[in-house]
Amino acid sequence: xxxxxxxxxxxxxxxxxxxxxxxxxxxxxxxxxxxxxxxxxxxxxxxxxxxxxxxxxxxxxxxxxxxxxxxxxxxxxxxxxxxxxxxxxxxxxxxx
Numbered sequence: 001x002x003x004x005x006x007x008x009x010x011x012x013x014x015x016x017x018x019x020x021x022x023x024x025x026x027x028x029x030x031x032x033x034x035x036x037x038x039x040x041x042x043x044x045x046x047x048x049x050x051x052x053x054x055x056x057x058x059x060x061x062x063x064x065x066x067x068x069x070x071x072x073x074x075x076x077x078x079x080x081x082x083x084x085x086x087x088x089x090x091x092x093x094x095x096x
Contacts, residue, residue: 001034001058001092002055002058004054004062004089005051006054008050011082011083012048014039018050021082024073024077025074026040029070033063036056038054039054
């Protein structure tokens with residue numbers, strides 16, 4: 001399995017819009033055949049920081065996610081300065 005952790009710093013003046021964009025993305029992503037988990041967390045002490053925790057069956061499922069219409073819509077909806085910074089970690093899940 002492949003995990004993806006994405007941390008987003010959102011423009012503080014546009015948090016409600018960001019939450020709606022994340023909600024739409026989460027609902028559609030959870031319906032993808034290879035998506036096992038799609039969770040959203042909000043930092044307790046800095047309300048404009050969000051982390052998306054995603055889990056996919058394999059690299060092909062993750063690639064299908066990136067090519068989906070809802071992901072392309074996500075990029076269009078958030079590409080106007082809504083996201084101030086983004087970091088991501090993509091990795092193979094190890095069963096230790």
